[in-house]
Amino acid sequence: MLKNNKKTLIVSVLVIMLPMLAGLILWQKLPDRMPVHWGADGVADGMGSKAFVVFVMPVIFLLLHFSCLVLTSLDKRQREQHPKALGLMFYIVPMISLFTSAIMYRAVFGLPLNVTFLLPALSGLLFVYMGNYIPKVKQNSTLGIKLAWTLNNEENWNKTHRFAGKLWVAGGLAMIVGGAFLPFKIALRCFISLLLIMVAAPTLYSYRLYRQHKKAGVSYTPRPKTKAERIAVKITAVFVPLVLIGAGILMFTGDIEVACQESTFSLQASYYKDLTVSYSEVGAVRYEEELDVGFRTYGFGSARLSIGTYENDAFGLYTLYAYTNADGYVILTAGEKTLVIGLRGDSAQALYQTLLEKTGP
Numbered sequence: 001m002l003k004n005n006k007k008t009l010i011v012s013v014l015v016i017m018l019p020m021l022a023g024l025i026l027w028q029k030l031p032d033r034m035p036v037h038w039g040a041d042g043v044a045d046g047m048g049s050k051a052f053v054v055f056v057m058p059v060i061f062l063l064l065h066f067s068c069l070v071l072t073s074l075d076k077r078q079r080e081q082h083p084k085a086l087g088l089m090f091y092i093v094p095m096i097s098l099f100t101s102a103i104m105y106r107a108v109f110g111l112p113l114n115v116t117f118l119l120p121a122l123s124g125l126l127f128v129y130m131g132n133y134i135p136k137v138k139q140n141s142t143l144g145i146k147l148a149w150t151l152n153n154e155e156n157w158n159k160t161h162r163f164a165g166k167l168w169v170a171g172g173l174a175m176i177v178g179g180a181f182l183p184f185k186i187a188l189r190c191f192i193s194l195l196l197i198m199v200a201a202p203t204l205y206s207y208r209l210y211r212q213h214k215k216a217g218v219s220y221t222p223r224p225k226t227k228a229e230r231i232a233v234k235i236t237a238v239f240v241p242l243v244l245i246g247a248g249i250l251m252f253t254g255d256i257e258v259a260c261q262e263s264t265f266s267l268q269a270s271y272y273k274d275l276t277v278s279y280s281e282v283g284a285v286r287y288e289e290e291l292d293v294g295f296r297t298y299g300f301g302s303a304r305l306s307i308g309t310y311e312n313d314a315f316g317l318y319t320l321y322a323y324t325n326a327d328g329y330v331i332l333t334a335g336e337k338t339l340v341i342g343l344r345g346d347s348a349q350a351l352y353q354t355l356l357e358k359t360g361p
Helices: 003-025 050-073 076-080 083-108 115-136 154-181 184-216 227-252 347-359
Strands: 033-038 044-049 256-260 264-269 275-278 284-288 295-301 305-312 316-323 328-334 337-343
Touching (some): 044 050, 050 083, 328 347
Parallel strands (some): 044 295
Antiparallel strands (some): 284 328
16 A cells, blocks of 8 residues: 555655644744643643654654554555545545644744634544545445444445445534534534534444344355454453543542641642642732633643643743632742642632631731
C-alpha cells in the first residue's frame, strides 16, 4: 500500500510538518507559553511551552500517522482496496494536525476564534468526508466498521457501510449547522447525541440485518484470523476496557479535603500532591462566590476537579485546589503567592470563617 502511494505519503507528511515550519518562521513572535487545550466553554485552560507546540506536537501527529498507515498496510486485502477509501488513512491525521495548529497560532496572535463552533465544525466535516468514502471501503480487517456480522458476510458489510455513509453525511452537516446557530449548551448536547447515534446506529443496523439473514438461512462464514490478529484482539479486549474505566474514574471521581490543625492546615486532593500551609504564612484571606479561574499551566483537570498551577488576570500565576463547579472560593495571599480553594455547598464559607479565626490578630 505504501509503495504504491509514495507521492500521497510524501504530501501527507509535508502537511503534518507545515505547523513546525510556521513555528520556526514565527519563533521570535511566539510567547514562551502557548494555549494547547480548551475547555467545553471554549476558554483556554491548558498551556504548553513554545518548543512543545512547535516541535513535539507535529512529531506526535507524524508518529500517529505512520502507525495508522503501517497497521493498515499489514492487511493484505488492502491491495485491492478502493484508492479513495485508502485516502481516509492518508488525509485524516494531516487535517487534524493543521486544524489544531491553526487554533493555537490564531489564539496566540489574538485573532478571532470561536472554538465552540470550530470543534463541532471540524467533527462535522470529518464525518461528511468519511461518509462520502466509507461506502467504497471493501471488506477488510483494519478499515471501516469492523463487527462480527460485517466481517463474516460481504452483503452485511456493504449494506452497513452504505447506511453509515448516508447517516454520517447527514449527521456531519447537522453538527456544522448546530455549532453555527444553536446556543452553546444546546449545541453541545446535540453534538454528543449525534455522535452517539452515528456510532450506535450502524451497529444496530448490522445486527438487524444479521438477524434477517439468519431467518432466511443466509450463511455467515467466520474469516480465519492470523496469529497477529488473534493477539491484537486479546490485547484490545483487555486494554480498551481498562482505558475506558480508568478515564471514567479520573474524569468523574475525586475529592478535596481540608483539615485545619493548631498551627497549619492541609489540603488533600485525589490524583494530585497534598499541600500544607502554616497560618503564619498567610497574609490575607477573602471569600468569593464566583471566580474566573483562568487557564491551567500545570496540574490536573477533569469534569470534577481543577488542581495545580493556574493563571488569570487577577492573580497572575497562582495555585488552585477546587471542584470544577465550586459554590465558593477562599483566596489566601502570602507575599506575592496566591492560593485559591474552591469547595461545594457551605464548605468554602465554613473554611473562610475558620481561617479568619486562625489568622486573625
